[in-house]
Amino acid sequence: MNLRAHLEQLRTEMNVPALAAFVVSHESTLAADVVGVRHADHPNDSLTLIDYFQIGSNAKAFVATTCAALVEKGLITWDTPVASLFPELSGAILSPYRTITLRHLLQHRSGLPAYTDTDSPDFILPDFDNVPDSAHVNHFATWLMQTCLPRAPPGSQFAYSNAGYSLAAAILERAAESPWCLLLDNLVLRPLNIQAYPGIQHPARINVAQPWGHWFENGIYHPCAADQEIVPPCLAPAGDMCISLPDYARFLQLHLRGLQGKDDLLPAALIQTLHNDGALGQGMGWGVSALRGMESLGRWSLHAGSTGIFYAIAALSHDYNLGFALFTNAGVPELTFALKSLISNWFRL
Secondary structure (H helix, E strand, O other): OOHHHHHHHHHHHHOOOEEEEEEEOOOOEEEEEEEEEOOOOOOOOEOOOOOEEEOHHHHHHHHHHHHHHHHHOOOOOOOOEHHHHOHHHOOOOOHHHHOOEHHHHHOOOOOOOOOOOOOOOOOOOOOOOOOOHHHHHHHHHHHHHHHOOOOOOOOOOOOOOHHHHHHHHHHHHHHHOOOHHHHHHHHHHHHHOOOEEEOOOOHHHOOOOOOOOEEEEOOEEEEOOOOOOOOOHHHHHHHOEEEEHHHHHHHHHHHHHHHOOOOOOOOHHHHHHHOHHHOOEEOOOOEEEOOOOOHHHOOEEEEEEEOOOOEEEEEEEOOOOEEEEEEEOOOOOOOHHHHHHHHHHHHOO
């Protein structure tokens, strides 16, 4: 397929500043291209293939993969109870946290509030005065376990929760006695030769020449200032990572190799666990389903992420050994239709 032409058509239909996409197999990049500009007010500042995008909640797959690395090392198990890593809270922790496990957190079955909408009455944060950014995740976790009752019994139902992934990151820190982002870097990013920036919020904070995010108002996408906070540091593990297309492709290829039964940085069996062992349902960092209207293409692991000014979506085919990813530097409502259009064109459906 002519990927550039397809992206240009989608960009025109969506009226966004830029779009980027790639298609990979477990061992190579089959197609990659970008169209549009980094900043809506700079029409000559074209996007490049090595620019960084904010991928929002797609960061969850990186945290889940880091958890898998600690499981392999024997430092935690999928069924490690949250409370066991916080003995100092034994007298103050709310009782449900004694049965909530790492698996519950990563599969969104902990019952914790969503923490996706800052206008929700459930979106309550502790006082972070005099708490350094590096300690926000642990501070939030310990506060949560003493003050926030789950909305459903642990393990009883699916309820998407950003708070659950912050609590999972706090478990990583306790189990390995190291900051979660350093564990991610040492156990996943560096071994895969990936340069990514968790917790930085805006690519323009890496370099002002990187893509800017855009919010929508009165029919126009407006650039968002890079000094504006879009993800609280305590929720960074759940939805704050800036990464380039080539680096994100390498991460998806790790997962494709695992889905193909190939041991790599992690044993294939551990990667497959993250993808619900191929069964339809909720994995860890991924949901596994068929694409509506495209059921003949079999099972897909999917996830999308948005910060309101960027949007990213990724899909891994269990049956065709292909990974697709699509990005925009605009706060679009969703990209599923564009992803399905890309996949449909690739398969010539």
